Amino acid sequence: MKRARIIYNPTSGREIFKRHLAEVLEKFERAGYETSCHATTCEGDATKAARLAVERKYDLVVAAGGDGTINEVVNGLAEQEFRPQLGIIPTGTTNDFARALHIPRDVEAAADIIVKGEKIPVDIGRMDKKYFINIAGGGRITELTYEVPSKLKTMIGQLAYYLKGIEMLPSIKPADVTIEFDGKIFEGEAMLFLVALTNSVGGFEKLAPDASINDGMFTLLILKKTNLAEFIRIASLALRGEHVNDPHVIYAKANRIKVYSKDPVMLNLDGEYGGDTPAEFVNLYRHLDVFVPLNQIRKQDRPDYQD
Numbered sequence: 001m002k003r004a005r006i007i008y009n010p011t012s013g014r015e016i017f018k019r020h021l022a023e024v025l026e027k028f029e030r031a032g033y034e035t036s037c038h039a040t041t042c043e044g045d046a047t048k049a050a051r052l053a054v055e056r057k058y059d060l061v062v063a064a065g066g067d068g069t070i071n072e073v074v075n076g077l078a079e080q081e082f083r084p085q086l087g088i089i090p091t092g093t094t095n096d097f098a099r100a101l102h103i104p105r106d107v108e109a110a111a112d113i114i115v116k117g118e119k120i121p122v123d124i125g126r127m128d129k130k131y132f133i134n135i136a137g138g139g140r141i142t143e144l145t146y147e148v149p150s151k152l153k154t155m156i157g158q159l160a161y162y163l164k165g166i167e168m169l170p171s172i173k174p175a176d177v178t179i180e181f182d183g184k185i186f187e188g189e190a191m192l193f194l195v196a197l198t199n200s201v202g203g204f205e206k207l208a209p210d211a212s213i214n215d216g217m218f219t220l221l222i223l224k225k226t227n228l229a230e231f232i233r234i235a236s237l238a239l240r241g242e243h244v245n246d247p248h249v250i251y252a253k254a255n256r257i258k259v260y261s262k263d264p265v266m267l268n269l270d271g272e273y274g275g276d277t278p279a280e281f282v283n284l285y286r287h288l289d290v291f292v293p294l295n296q297i298r299k300q301d302r303p304d305y306q307d
């Protein structure tokens with residue numbers, strides 16, 4: 001019999017998962033899984049639980065929570081030789097990764113997708129010994145994610161970031177950086193740099209409009225030094241995906257990216273503080289198998305796609 005381990009954050013979103021737990025367990029049982037659950041208790045617990053699931057050779061690990069929980073689960077799986085398949089039930093405030101994979105926010109609909117059994121390989125990012133699923137980045141503007149009080153974030157979600165962003169705009173300073181990407185180099189002042197794995201980033205769906213989830217490449221975005229008016233203009237272009245050809249923007253694909261800076265720049269991995277520069281980002285090609293609604297995945301991202 002196949003074995004599944006559900007790792008869920010009971011505090012995520014509006015504590016919605018538990019209300020559907022009986023139905024979810026029933027679906028897994030009908031699909032032939034012997035299933036057990038782990039409710040996370042604190043930060044980092046999902047990583048430990050995922051490591052344990054690897055040790056115990058579960059076939060399937062389901063992460064139920066927001067991007068924070070999925071990131072922690074992936075950190076527990078990614079470093080291992082044997083990696084169980086990954087199912088996702090998005091119940092968080094931000095569910096960028098699930099959105100990129102077209103996994104619905106409805107708990108039971110997401111469980112249906114897992115038991116249906118269609119999956120694709122996805123790339124994940126590594127920075128030193130930490131892994132990310134959506135995005136890494138740096139620059140003063142990305143630091144605002146740490147400054148949004150978590151209560152406010154839970155209450156009003158994405159809007160909290162925008163409010164904080166507007167408040168901070170006048171104080172955003174560029175950083176002096178050197179960024180090496182697949183043999184090319186950028187040296188100069190940058191407002192921010194982003195290393196994206198998916199096209200669904202912080203609620204902006206068009207920041208990396210052509211990002212593929214499993215081509216082995218990051219989408220690198222560097223915003224050079226701008227004044228406030230230019231910054232706002234480019235941010236509004238970014239809402240429509242029209243920033244990629246702007247002269248202030250470097251937009252490139254790369255498999256390996258190194259960032260150095262004159263002064264330390266805080267790094268953000270999937271919305272959480274991940275250390276300071278210098279840093280090297282490595283794309284791990286098709287590192288995890290994730291259950292998805294295959295008919296909604298772009299043809300070129302499907303496992304059987306041929307040019």
Ligand SMILES: Nc1ncnc2c1ncn2[C@@H]1O[C@H](COP(=O)(O)OP(=O)(O)OP(=O)(O)O)[C@@H](O)[C@H]1O
Pocket residue numbers: 009010011012013040041042043044045064065066067068069070072091092093094095
């Ligand atoms: N029992 C718990 N109590 C408090 N925090 C927890 C608990 N379990 C896990 N956490 C922490 O909560 C963080 C955020 O949770 P999660 O991502 O699931 O959903 P969220 O709170 O809706 O936020 P978001 O979707 O914006 O990341 C996790 O990264 C984890 O460190």
